[in-house]
Amino acid sequence: MENGKTIEPSGLAQIKFDGDSPFELFQSWRKDAINTDLVLPDALTFATCNGDGKVTARTVRLRRIEPDGFVIMTDRRSRKARDLAEVPSGAMVFLWCYVDDEGRTVNRQVRVEGEVLELQPEQYQDLYDAEPLFCKIRSHICQQGKALTGNEHKRHHDEVYGPCNNEGLELPMPPHFVAYKLVANIMDFYYAYDELIGDRLLFVLDPDTKKWKYNHVYA
Template sequence: MSAGAGHPDDPVSRAEDEGAHEPPSLRDRLRALPTFAPGLPTLDPDATPSDPATLFRAWIEEAIDAGVPLPHAMTLATAGASGEVHARTVILKDVDPSGWWFATGSSSPKARDLAENPHAALTFLWPALGRQVRVIGPVTPAAPATSTADFLARSEGSRAAALVGHQSEALTSRQEYRDAFAGALARVQRGPTLVEPTWTAYALAPTSVEFWQASDDRGQTRLRYRTVGHDWEKGLLWP
């Protein structure tokens, strides 16, 4: 062994050896993750339509055609009277002249937030296309007939899950939920027109819609539509 080299039993040598085999930190692993694959689509602001719904429909259709997993999944952010913000992932039901549609029970935490403060934000992320869309505006509950139609269009399992109720309440055991779900599913199968009375469809009527597009050279394009009177105004934002 050369002069100055540590003995295997030397505590310093052991510490150095162990340090050399330490796994990377979470920070290092996160930094090493790739962002977007090459071949991203582009966004030409000059070629975009005059209203955001038309562009959004084109983008989500492209996400569906590209096989993006759950392209209709969106983060819904709400805040009640206290100002405490809550966010969760829900499913987009439709986009029409009334707005961006989703649904939930009127006794759920998100519905209680909206009853106290009817303003919300939606965020879509389609990483395979390097795209994000943000939608902000007031939310309005639909007429009962629309909510009923939405509920009956759900699968049996989804209807049963809604009928179980108690969303976000403390659960004693997993078995308690299994039993409640099994009972609700049996009710749905016995009565295919059974409707959860609190089920409500909501439409977010946007006052601002922002489209974000990454690019292969890591540059970004941000295009925002916002309401000005009864019209839409388009403008670029710094990334």
């Protein structure tokens, strides 16, 4: 208190990075997020756009990080797959908010933009194989966006689950199961904690040299 007035804290958060690739920074931030009690550190918001310019977004899970991009899995019959068939570009937003070891309330965001490629089944068969049974069943019975009664859905579930449970049947990867890779050409990192003003590091991939350039742009 000074002259009866509360002194409010303020300051600047700073992203320290001296590497070459934003993927190094992404991996380091993701590791920090995994080491907290965040329930789904690999959940991200994925935005797409259709040919009429109508934009939408939904949550999906990150399935794999490749040297040039981020892999997600979905259903070929979904709205996002239809959007990507019309406009093969997307944006991803990762949000990691948590209290770190030193008691600081950390806010980190990574925004990624780029072209979205459909992968070949042999490139994501391992991802399907690694899924737990309920996820494999979900991929067989859920037609994302199709209206259905609860009874129909339950009957379909039990028809698929029964042979898995009773006879140990393996569920093959269904043909509508698909994976996409967003090949990053922009990666924007935001970092703030407690009352500090956020810092941003904006990486842009040079299309000619294929090297990343970056600058602090501040929040």
